Amino acid sequence: MSLKRLRTGFSIAGIICISVGLFCGARYMGWLEQDSSPLGNLARFVYGPDVRREMNRLKIVKETTPEIPRITAICYHEVRPDRREDSLNVDPETFRRHIREFKEAGYSFIGVNDLRQYKTGLKNLPEKAAFITFDDGYADNYNYAYPILREEHVPGIFFVVSSTVGGKNRMTASQLREMQANGMEIESHTVNHENLAAMNEKEIDFELRESKSSLEKILGKPVCVLAYPGGKADEEVLESVRKYYDMAFVASVSPERKQTMYTLQRYGVFNWNEHIESIFKNR
Numbered sequence: 001m002s003l004k005r006l007r008t009g010f011s012i013a014g015i016i017c018i019s020v021g022l023f024c025g026a027r028y029m030g031w032l033e034q035d036s037s038p039l040g041n042l043a044r045f046v047y048g049p050d051v052r053r054e055m056n057r058l059k060i061v062k063e064t065t066p067e068i069p070r071i072t073a074i075c076y077h078e079v080r081p082d083r084r085e086d087s088l089n090v091d092p093e094t095f096r097r098h099i100r101e102f103k104e105a106g107y108s109f110i111g112v113n114d115l116r117q118y119k120t121g122l123k124n125l126p127e128k129a130a131f132i133t134f135d136d137g138y139a140d141n142y143n144y145a146y147p148i149l150r151e152e153h154v155p156g157i158f159f160v161v162s163s164t165v166g167g168k169n170r171m172t173a174s175q176l177r178e179m180q181a182n183g184m185e186i187e188s189h190t191v192n193h194e195n196l197a198a199m200n201e202k203e204i205d206f207e208l209r210e211s212k213s214s215l216e217k218i219l220g221k222p223v224c225v226l227a228y229p230g231g232k233a234d235e236e237v238l239e240s241v242r243k244y245y246d247m248a249f250v251a252s253v254s255p256e257r258k259q260t261m262y263t264l265q266r267y268g269v270f271n272w273n274e275h276i277e278s279i280f281k282n283r
């Protein structure tokens, strides 16, 4: 082999090594985790979804409040193929991709009873536990999200605004019952979807008690989990919630903020979250 050919060979090998090194380094630094560019997709293809950021958050949760379940709770709103410009709407194929990426990243999907059994010491949770929730009770949840959840064998938790059941663009009582019969869980998102923190004690009590009892009538089972409208709750709200519910969810995530069973944190999902690692950047 001529010296010239040898030199060319070394140069090409050098360039390949440097490129691979830069690629691995960029992935290690987390620079490719949100990216839907060809490089980001290549990183996802080689390594799978990057959930290290979320694993770090769960580690902090465990250190600060060991009694709180280590779960990755996710909050969707609308799931429909049109209205892509609506920030709270995720199109169904993106939703399905999220579910598959959770699986690919080693997640198991859990429901309300798993949390309850964890709380009472009856059950451990998987290290990577995803809790998939939907707020507000939109009709598209039944039309698009529910069939995907069934196909993928995932329990979905639907927080429904009780006064809107059967209303325009909302799920009906019989749809809720059908979903429940097929492994979905229906819980409360109050009666009127108004800010509880801005109400007096009597109004708060009504929103919590009435939504619980009317959903229980529809579903024929106890309703003991709440999602705060707008994620807002103060001490007065929490005190009333404890009377009727055994756990409640906010709609944001902050590793620094202490959680209790009444302020369980969830990641909101928006229309720009193409992949799950991008959801983990939402605060």
Ligand SMILES: [Zn+2]
Binding pocket: 135, 136, 189, 193, 228, 229, 230
């Ligand atoms: Zn809501």
